[in-house]
Amino acid sequence: MHQRTYLRARRRIVYVVVGFLSLLIGCLVIFPIFYAFCTSFMSASELTSWPPKLLPERFTYLDNYRAVLTKTKMPRFMFNSLVLAGGGTLLRLVTASLAAFSFSFYEYRGRNALFFLILGSMMIPGDAVVISNYVNVSRMGLMDTYLGLIVVYGVSATNVFMMRQYMRTLPTALRDASLIDGCSDMRFFLHVVLPCATPVLFSVGISSFVNLWNAYIWPLLITNREEMRVVQVGVTMLSTEDDPAYGRVMAAVSLILVPSILVFVLFQRRIVSGITTGSVKG
Template identity: 50%
Template sequence: MKTAMQMRDFLFSTMCIIIGLIVISPVIYCVSASFMSSGDLSSYPPKFIPSRLFLKNYEIVFTSTPLLRFIWNSFLIAIIGTVGRLITSSLAAYAFSFLEFKGKKIWFLVILGTMMIPGDMLFITNYITVANMKLINTYSGVIIVMMASATYMFILRQHFLSISKEYRDAAFIDGCGDFRFFTSLLVPMSKSILSSIFIASFIGLWNAYLWPLIVTNSENMRTVQVGITMLQSSESIIYGPIMAGVTVILIPSVLVFIIFQKQLVQGITLGGLKG
């Protein structure tokens, strides 16, 4: 019986490793291709390992485009937008979980209803609003539409509902108010789910393309996803530098995942235990 269970665990682990390698294989090839010369990239049959390290691709990326400026723009937008989402989503979720007010269920249904509207449908109205506020080609114009998320409000509200209201009652008996209970007890108790949302939001905003493209019109305001397209021309596409640029802009997302990996695993484990 024990041998059968060990064999089953071994087969399951092997299958997970194979699936993981298949999923991550495009990223691995991207990193490998970033060190290939044009000859390696156009060879047949295709090469998956460069014949020699060709660092010229990275030199082209940093000399032909202000990539560091693009990275700074994307990082600033992603970090401010993510923090803004965490603040607005957690406060709204707290109100819908612990407070009682008129029209509470209706307002929550309205928020859920906004999740059914495709984001692309809002580009025109958002652009007109941002233009009327004279925020075109500014950080504020890019970030302002990213400061709230109905999806994260819903996720946090469901998490807060799983926390007993007796904690709040006990805190109030000890003299805590709503704000102190929220910051001193509820937020630390929700660190895992907040970390998961931080990762998802940061990566989503880091990879944002269409809205930053629409609302910015100068090179200094471009984000990495928009700026990386400057490496290709109408006449040809130089794959080596593009792969090098993509590899560089993958680094912040990987670092964020590594930093919050422990909290992410805890959040998944906690969700499994509650389920």
């Protein structure tokens, strides 16, 4: 009896400690975002006041947002990021689903070796291949083009792995039945496999979109013209030594965060479902 009471008390203490640590970490993560959002509504006098203010005098001060949207090229930067994120995500979905379909439903020599080679590429840091990618894209004449921005993001080993793990859970009887009915491989892929893989497609697509929306290093290297910059690069151009423009920078940061936050809030369940769907094969 005393042993059970001790275990219950110990379990409650663990839950309380874990809950407190989770809350603390959550606050540490959210606070910079909250502070940036509040700062975006502050005037220049509020930003330079002492002691510093956490909350603005009023949340109806929109001059910083008007300046960002009308006096800078931030709308153009956001359009470029949307093209990069949307095009790169679509290309990743196509390549990952086709590769996963090949690894899951075809038998050929070197299949496993090729798959492990793709997995091995996950251990190579992305920065290690930036120079070679830059040289290749430059030789192809794709500098300052949308294709040059997107092409290096067309394949993701992580996405191939996730899609392959899910497709391996599909029963082989589906393909046998489709062959008996005279269904071609491509038709089986489009009309049977992809509809069944909707959860993992959503998860892969959403994570890819957010990652590409936040891309910085490659867009910085591949674009020279200001009109081709993306938001992550463009926001650094709003501040200068003569004019730090903290209010405008924070307003731009708040606008940049909106797509990522909306995606995760609206599709949180689909993301979790897609990640866990192929984790167990039964």
